[in-house]
Amino acid sequence: MKPDRRSFLGVALVGLWPKTDRPISGGFVNESDRAGHRLRGRGPFAAPPQRVRIPLVVVGAGMAGMAAAWHLDKRGFRDFVLLEMEAQPGGVSRWGENDISAYPWGAHYVPVPGPKSLLIRELLEDLGVLVNGKWDDRHLCFSPQERLFLHGRWQDGIEPNLAATARDHEQYRRFERRMQEFRATGAFTIPMERAEKEPGLLDRISMADWLRRESFDSPYLAWYVNYACRDDYGAASSATSAWAGVHYFAAREPDEKGPLTWPEGNGWIARRLAKRLGCYLRTAAMVYRIAPEGARMRVATEAVEYVADCVIFAAPTFLAPYLMESAPPVSHFEYSPWLTANLVIERPPRESGIEQAWDNVTYESPTLGYVVATHQSLGTRQDRSVWTFYWALTDGPAARNRKLLLGTDWHYWKEAILDDLARVHPEIRQCVSRIDIMRMGHAMVRPTVGFLSSEERLRVARLNGPLLFAHSDLSGFSIIEEAQYRGVTAADRALKRLGGSR
Amino acid sequence: MSAVLFLSVFLIAACGLIYELIAGTLASYLLGDSVLQFSTIIGSYLFAMGIGSWLSRFLNRGLVARFVAIELMVGMVGGFSSALLFLGFAYGHGFRFELYALVIAIGILVGLEIPLLMRILKDRFQFRDLVAHVLTFDYLGALGASLLFPLILVPKLGLVRSAMLFGIINAVVALWSTYLFAEQLARPATLRAASIAVLAALGCGMVFANQITVAAENNIYADEVIFARDTHYQRIVLTKWKDDIRLFLSSHLQFSSRDEYRYHEALVHPGLAAVPGARRVLVLGGGDGLAVREILKYPSVQSVTLVDLDPEMTRLFSTHPLLTPLNGGSLKNPRVKIVNADAFPWLEQETGSYDFAVVDFPDPTNYSLGKLYTTTFYRLLARHLTVRGLMAVQSTSPLFARKTYWCIVETLKQAGLEVHPYHAYVPAFGEWGFVMAGMAPYHPPAALPQGLRFLTIRGLPELFDFPGDMAPVTAEPNRLNDQVLVRYYDQEWSEITH
Numbered sequence A: 001m002k003p004d005r006r007s008f009l010g011v012a013l014v015g016l017w018p019k020t021d022r023p024i025s026g027g028f029v030n031e032s033d034r035a036g037h038r039l040r041g042r043g044p045f046a047a048p049p050q051r052v053r054i055p056l057v058v059v060g061a062g063m064a065g066m067a068a069a070w071h072l073d074k075r076g077f078r079d080f081v082l083l084e085m086e087a088q089p090g091g092v093s094r095w096g097e098n099d100i101s102a103y104p105w106g107a108h109y110v111p112v113p114g115p116k117s118l119l120i121r122e123l124l125e126d127l128g129v130l131v132n133g134k135w136d137d138r139h140l141c142f143s144p145q146e147r148l149f150l151h152g153r154w155q156d157g158i159e160p161n162l163a164a165t166a167r168d169h170e171q172y173r174r175f176e177r178r179m180q181e182f183r184a185t186g187a188f189t190i191p192m193e194r195a196e197k198e199p200g201l202l203d204r205i206s207m208a209d210w211l212r213r214e215s216f217d218s219p220y221l222a223w224y225v226n227y228a229c230r231d232d233y234g235a236a237s238s239a240t241s242a243w244a245g246v247h248y249f250a251a252r253e254p255d256e257k258g259p260l261t262w263p264e265g266n267g268w269i270a271r272r273l274a275k276r277l278g279c280y281l282r283t284a285a286m287v288y289r290i291a292p293e294g295a296r297m298r299v300a301t302e303a304v305e306y307v308a309d310c311v312i313f314a315a316p317t318f319l320a321p322y323l324m325e326s327a328p329p330v331s332h333f334e335y336s337p338w339l340t341a342n343l344v345i346e347r348p349p350r351e352s353g354i355e356q357a358w359d360n361v362t363y364e365s366p367t368l369g370y371v372v373a374t375h376q377s378l379g380t381r382q383d384r385s386v387w388t389f390y391w392a393l394t395d396g397p398a399a400r401n402r403k404l405l406l407g408t409d410w411h412y413w414k415e416a417i418l419d420d421l422a423r424v425h426p427e428i429r430q431c432v433s434r435i436d437i438m439r440m441g442h443a444m445v446r447p448t449v450g451f452l453s454s455e456e457r458l459r460v461a462r463l464n465g466p467l468l469f470a471h472s473d474l475s476g477f478s479i480i481e482e483a484q485y486r487g488v489t490a491a492d493r494a495l496k497r498l499g500g501s502r
Numbered sequence B: 001m002s003a004v005l006f007l008s009v010f011l012i013a014a015c016g017l018i019y020e021l022i023a024g025t026l027a028s029y030l031l032g033d034s035v036l037q038f039s040t041i042i043g044s045y046l047f048a049m050g051i052g053s054w055l056s057r058f059l060n061r062g063l064v065a066r067f068v069a070i071e072l073m074v075g076m077v078g079g080f081s082s083a084l085l086f087l088g089f090a091y092g093h094g095f096r097f098e099l100y101a102l103v104i105a106i107g108i109l110v111g112l113e114i115p116l117l118m119r120i121l122k123d124r125f126q127f128r129d130l131v132a133h134v135l136t137f138d139y140l141g142a143l144g145a146s147l148l149f150p151l152i153l154v155p156k157l158g159l160v161r162s163a164m165l166f167g168i169i170n171a172v173v174a175l176w177s178t179y180l181f182a183e184q185l186a187r188p189a190t191l192r193a194a195s196i197a198v199l200a201a202l203g204c205g206m207v208f209a210n211q212i213t214v215a216a217e218n219n220i221y222a223d224e225v226i227f228a229r230d231t232h233y234q235r236i237v238l239t240k241w242k243d244d245i246r247l248f249l250s251s252h253l254q255f256s257s258r259d260e261y262r263y264h265e266a267l268v269h270p271g272l273a274a275v276p277g278a279r280r281v282l283v284l285g286g287g288d289g290l291a292v293r294e295i296l297k298y299p300s301v302q303s304v305t306l307v308d309l310d311p312e313m314t315r316l317f318s319t320h321p322l323l324t325p326l327n328g329g330s331l332k333n334p335r336v337k338i339v340n341a342d343a344f345p346w347l348e349q350e351t352g353s354y355d356f357a358v359v360d361f362p363d364p365t366n367y368s369l370g371k372l373y374t375t376t377f378y379r380l381l382a383r384h385l386t387v388r389g390l391m392a393v394q395s396t397s398p399l400f401a402r403k404t405y406w407c408i409v410e411t412l413k414q415a416g417l418e419v420h421p422y423h424a425y426v427p428a429f430g431e432w433g434f435v436m437a438g439m440a441p442y443h444p445p446a447a448l449p450q451g452l453r454f455l456t457i458r459g460l461p462e463l464f465d466f467p468g469d470m471a472p473v474t475a476e477p478n479r480l481n482d483q484v485l486v487r488y489y490d491q492e493w494s495e496i497t498h
């Protein structure tokens, strides 16, 4: 009896010693799905009280729409508006900011463009990132860039190396050689449409199948390739076209150690473009109908109806049927659901081994890890920080994952995120004070097997009338270069058309 | 009478719990995994108490004498337990064996206490009251101890002295028991003498305890620690041995007062004396004020801006009576302005320009510090120099970390600066390297300030001469996106230290 009581006291004391968890605030942010629902449910919408004649309307101020506007403006064409349904421009390259740092909500880096990527170089030159042919060091990701948590510890770089066997090493080398061969064919370019050849046989099988066919069976290599597909395409390697999988590895020839990144990720670019294009930009202006009126197009928002000679549709292509009566078929466009979260870190969790990197990934986690928003700070000390957590829901059918994503509450995802992080940072619950989560049901298009060579995609991409499509999803995978290319190409087509019609 | 009796129960209960907590805490401090340590310690301790209680039935005669003896034994073993464990961990091999042996010994003795006491008291009280009172005070003692331990004892006294304090309490209980139950004792005088001896031993222990702890914790610094503080940024430790004061920041030696003049004269004068009439000087890092002391030897200098991250550092070197003589009170000089800020972001927003800059950062041991050694940083700093301005950069040892040193030289070169590498011998560090850099060509000074102890005009050219074993090696420049420097440094110093 006496010992019991004593041991109880002892245990109670022990119980008091581990630090208690912090209360964590937060919620879902940037919920655009309500608007999306209204669109897809076709209303109800207020009839616009005002009608405005204008030569050109650009719909959607994501990277593609802003790139179109940037290009038009540079060509001296000023008679257009850029309509964005959200209060903030940027689309998937949106950003946020708190008292610690700016941080990304989606796109967070630009791989250092090689010498042939003229278009993206032009944009980055305009923004002062590329100066006299040299990259400004402050915009290149600082050391250390990446690390991977594997076998209970962190290793340098994301390619699994700890405890790699001779077979793994041999396959890494052979894989690298194969990718060099693909690079040499000139078929894998950025933008993808510049390629000399069409995606051929490789687009008929999945990346996972291609690995098998080529007798790549190293689990490390398989994980690494799958990670690349999940990270860039939001799809597992078994659901990704081998052409796209190879493209990831074979398309780039960077001329500097990168990538380019900023605290707010590509929001840094979006922010500057939005400022520069402020005179054209109308935010909180959702387009709910686009309909022909003679040779012209009527573009309706709840405030204004624009009557335009030409429309650049830079909103996601799958929305077209909800806005237009005679939209081209787009049923093959498949999108992956994503979730991003920004975590306010009050103090860095203690850890040993190599230092925290910009991108921190866990081997065999269903998530994609986290990126540190304060990494690009010039200071030597960061007590508080913001981590951006990335999670593409790739296990199983997209529709089911989308339902899960949109049908569960904040608490569910908060706990899932913390559980995932606790594997590498057991203390994490004592370090985080806030978790804001952004859910994107249709975050990015997927280069599913056959999609790149599908007639449907090619038809929409080649449309050349008063209605031009420009979203990055036309490329089958969305990266900033593709968004920019689509926007600029549509802008050029529009200029030609408008020039001709005058 | 009964109040005093129950006070004894209260005290011995507290003592018993304290020893258990001390063993558990020490085990988790030293071995880690606190849940495992606490569970096994508590388990063994309670089990041993059970053995003690069971053993009590074999004690039949002379119960009071036995009780006093047990109290004294608990006092000795428990009181010295944490000192023994500390030393055992530092010098011995079988720490776990020692730990559990001690826990079990104390447990058995403590297990004997209460049953014996109850039997001693059984004739003075009704059984019902006895059980109720003894157990009540027993639990109260445990409660008191469990609150006292984390809130007051550990932070104020430390583990070694807490144990001894409670050993003394056990001995005091023993001593007063010899008075309380004097009529039941055959030879109270002997027991009293024994109690006094135990008290004396523990008293000595309390005095000695300080040395034990200090010795254990200071052992890496070899010398007597005169100041140690964990600031928000680092651990500042000052040691003194005879007239040699040394500063360690996060256990890296920063200077030894015996030869720091060599380091700081070499850091400042070859550059500053070469910019005649220099008026504005910038010091980055170097919160000890020693470089500033050298800079203030130039009457032309009107202002010195010292940027150091850690306010505690600059405060210490502005006010500590042992330290201000070292820097000659330089930080209190009206020409000196102290800024506590992170150097790189500070420079970003700074608009002033300087005739001379001293860059005295900690070695590039990690990627955070490595940023302060990059092309981008040096380019930014160069923009804050006047046309004929110069900077002098502490650059680790060209002898022990040759590639690291020449990497810093290369980095300054790639930042578009003219570089003039030089070195000096500083006994506490060995051969140490610096780089002078600027936009304009460097002309060695014609004169140096009065009263230098190391540098002479005649000796200057020698500083710029690198013998074969420190001669240039090729190295990549250190850049923000590719910090080769940190890797070089890591490699070269780990080769030396392992």
Ligand SMILES: Cc1cc2nc3c(=O)[nH]c(=O)nc-3n(C[C@H](O)[C@H](O)[C@H](O)COP(=O)(O)OP(=O)(O)OC[C@H]3O[C@@H](n4cnc5c(N)ncnc54)[C@H](O)[C@@H]3O)c2cc1C
Pocket (backbone or CB within 6 Å): A039, A059, A060, A061, A062, A063, A064, A065, A083, A084, A085, A086, A089, A090, A091, A092, A093, A105, A106, A107, A108, A109, A110, A266, A285, A286, A287, A288, A314, A315, A316, A319, A338, A340, A390, A440, A443, A444, A470, A471, A472, A473, A478, A479, A480, A481, A483
């Ligand atoms: C989590 C995540 C991370 C990513 N990371 C990277 C990265 O690191 N690097 C990279 O290069 N790419 C990344 N991407 C890809 C990213 O999609 C592209 O870089 C690029 O931002 C796509 O731009 P977009 O303009 O084509 O599309 P979106 O960003 O989708 O732009 C479409 C815009 O149209 C608006 N809109 C939609 N409907 C309407 C309507 N009816 N009326 C008005 N406006 C409307 C939307 O609000 C949006 O602003 C990432 C994507 C995701 C989801």
